[in-house]
Amino acid sequence: MDNLLYRRTIRRNFPVVKQVAKLRYEDLPSQTIHKAKRVLLDTLGCALGAADPQRNSVFTSRRF
Numbered sequence: 001m002d003n004l005l006y007r008r009t010i011r012r013n014f015p016v017v018k019q020v021a022k023l024r025y026e027d028l029p030s031q032t033i034h035k036a037k038r039v040l041l042d043t044l045g046c047a048l049g050a051a052d053p054q055r056n057s058v059f060t061s062r063r064f
Contacts, residue, residue: 025033 028036
């Protein structure tokens, strides 16, 4: 059963994988590149923010 599921998954995803493998940075629209950069920066910001919870508690408890 596991082998059958694996083969079906590969067969279903292979066309997408082929397209992605051919994709080049230059082929992407500028809006897509801009959005991808923003998402990457957001992800890095979340990771950095979660890296030191004790330090971040000072920022969250401070009242403005």
